Amino acid sequence: MDGDYDKKILELKSKIKSYPDFPKPGILFWDIFSAISDGPTCKLLQSLLVQTIKAKFPDVEAVIGLESRGFLFSFSVAAELSIGCLPVRKKGKLPGEVVSYKYELEYGTDILEIQKGTIRKGLKCLIIDDLIATGGSITAATKLLQSCGADVIGCLAVIELTSLRGRQNIPEGIPVHSLIQYE
Numbered sequence: 001m002d003g004d005y006d007k008k009i010l011e012l013k014s015k016i017k018s019y020p021d022f023p024k025p026g027i028l029f030w031d032i033f034s035a036i037s038d039g040p041t042c043k044l045l046q047s048l049l050v051q052t053i054k055a056k057f058p059d060v061e062a063v064i065g066l067e068s069r070g071f072l073f074s075f076s077v078a079a080e081l082s083i084g085c086l087p088v089r090k091k092g093k094l095p096g097e098v099v100s101y102k103y104e105l106e107y108g109t110d111i112l113e114i115q116k117g118t119i120r121k122g123l124k125c126l127i128i129d130d131l132i133a134t135g136g137s138i139t140a141a142t143k144l145l146q147s148c149g150a151d152v153i154g155c156l157a158v159i160e161l162t163s164l165r166g167r168q169n170i171p172e173g174i175p176v177h178s179l180i181q182y183e
């Protein structure tokens, strides 16, 4: 990481707005879009993600963006690194044959999907999302990718809500990295 890394992280942090009681009472919502509404911060965030990937996940062969805010960052870094960008989406959004993974939510269940044939056995995949809360989305995406034969080499998020202990829920052995942490 370059010498200005911590300064750049603080600059990024200063651009992220939070909204109390959105989308439900009691939730403090961290709005990643507030950090990319101006050009210099967009570039700063992209370069921090790329720098982090080069340092921590140098062997990555494909980035996997989680619907929908994860797509912003997966495409941006994939283009910069000239590697593939594959989406994991919620049920019914991807055309063609898909592989599905059903997982438990606080109330009920949800299903994630990836297009069949996009993951070759042993493909070194890095999962990217805007935020880790409970870790449920990343955990489900990890299991979906592993069921397709992927080698999930880690996951990367812009924001991590540490008090929710999401990283403890993510399967052991999957390195987790976040740029910014909030309690």
Ligand SMILES: O=P(O)(O)OC[C@H]1O[C@H](OP(=O)(O)OP(=O)(O)O)[C@H](O)[C@@H]1O
Pocket (backbone or CB within 6 Å): 066, 067, 068, 069, 070, 129, 130, 131, 132, 133, 134, 135, 136, 137, 138, 166
């Ligand atoms: O760690 P978790 O508890 O799984 O929560 C984090 C996930 O929740 C949000 O996505 P959401 O499902 O709200 O979809 P969106 O990106 O389309 O708004 C966020 O973008 C992460 O993907």
Ligand SMILES: Nc1ncnc2[nH]cnc12
Pocket (backbone or CB within 6 Å): 027, 028, 029, 030, 031, 131, 133, 161
């Ligand atoms: N508190 C939060 N802010 C923004 N996105 C979220 N996704 C899950 N929890 C969130």
